[in-house]
Amino acid sequence: MIHHFAVGDLSCAVVSDGQPRPPLEPPLAEFFTPDTGVPERELRAAAADRTTLTCGYNCLFVETGAGLAVIDTGLGRDFTGYGPYMTPLVGKLGDGLAEAGFAASEVAAVVFTHLHEDHTRGAVGAFPDATAYAHAAEVAFWKDATSLPDVRRGPALEAIRVFGERLREVEYGAEILPHVHTVDAAGHTPGHTAILLRSRGERLLCVGDSFYDPLQLAHPAWRTPWDHEAERSVRSRRRILAWAADESVPVHAYHLPFPGLGRIERRGDAFAWRPLA
Numbered sequence: 624m625i626h627h628f629a630v631g632d633l634s635c636a637v638v639s640d641g642q643p644r645p646p647l648e649p650p651l652a653e654f655f656t657p658d659t660g661v662p663e664r665e666l667r668a669a670a671a672d673r674t675t676l677t678c679g680y681n682c683l684f685v686e687t688g689a690g691l692a693v694i695d696t697g698l699g700r701d702f703t704g705y706g707p708y709m710t711p712l713v714g715k716l717g718d719g720l721a722e723a724g725f726a727a728s729e730v731a732a733v734v735f736t737h738l739h740e741d742h743t744r745g746a747v748g749a750f751p752d753a754t755a756y757a758h759a760a761e762v763a764f765w766k767d768a769t770s771l772p773d774v775r776r777g778p779a780l781e782a783i784r785v786f787g788e789r790l791r792e793v794e795y796g797a798e799i800l801p802h803v804h805t806v807d808a809a810g811h812t813p814g815h816t817a818i819l820l821r822s823r824g825e826r827l828l829c830v831g832d833s834f835y836d837p838l839q840l841a842h843p844a845w846r847t848p849w850d851h852e853a854e855r856s857v858r859s860r861r862r863i864l865a866w867a868a869d870e871s872v873p874v875h876a877y878h879l880p881f882p883g884l885g886r887i888e889r890r891g892d893a894f895a896w897r898p899l900a
């Protein structure tokens with residue numbers, strides 16, 4: 624699945640690495656748990672009749688003045704980690720890339736919002752000529768996270784290893800490629816980075832894993848088990864949502880249903896998701 628659009632002079636395409644649909648969807652109760660501060664009855668009341676989360680993997684290609692860039696890269700072709708039912712449904716980035724008319728060798732830059740495996744695996748060995756970009760704190764965190772089990776830490780280390788000297792460590796508030804800027808979204812992981820595209824007065828804010836589901840707009844304090852820094856993740860989510868809402872910045876959300884493009888609206892102290900038509 625491919626969705627072409629533009630941000631000012633930047634040609635963009637959302638290429639799906641996978642879009643599982645009902646009934647092959649993860650339960651909401653795996654994302655919002657009593658351990659992360661969401662009691663079961665609260666989840667039931669908020670979700671109405673819905674019991675699953677429609678989780679997309681929306682990789683974003685941007686044709687920059689410095690070549691073709693991709694922001695986050697999905698789970699990769701041979702991923703089996705989410706169980707056999709998911710395997711045929713994900714890892715489709717390479718097919719989508721070809722369908723969009725790009726060659727893997729054309730990809731000059733791989734921008735990681737963070738180094739969780741569903742953002743990095745698709746890049747491993749796929750883009751031989753690309754320079755990778757990740758926040759310095761993100762790279763340091765995974766290198767130092769010796770207390771995390773190998774199954775969680777391994778994919779990040781593999782991405783760091785594979786890119787080697789082609790990995791550039793960046794800071795927040797930087798223009799890392801022409802018209803491509805990093806924005807502080809720390810908390811989901813210590814170096815979690817939103818990406819702002821800005822061209823000819825138009826903008827698009829790629830929020831990475833700032834939220835997984837519109838329920839987190841209605842309930843910005845709701846966390847998931849994958850948010851490494853609880854309070855910081857909530858602060859970042861509120862700040863990003865408020866900014867996007869108040870300045871009407873269109874948003875690209877990696878995990879919302881394909882293509883994950885929409886706007887944020889204020890609803891009192893909380894927010895709502897308006898998918899782009």
Ligand SMILES: [Zn+2]
Nearest residue numbers: 737739832849
């Ligand atoms: Zn993540």
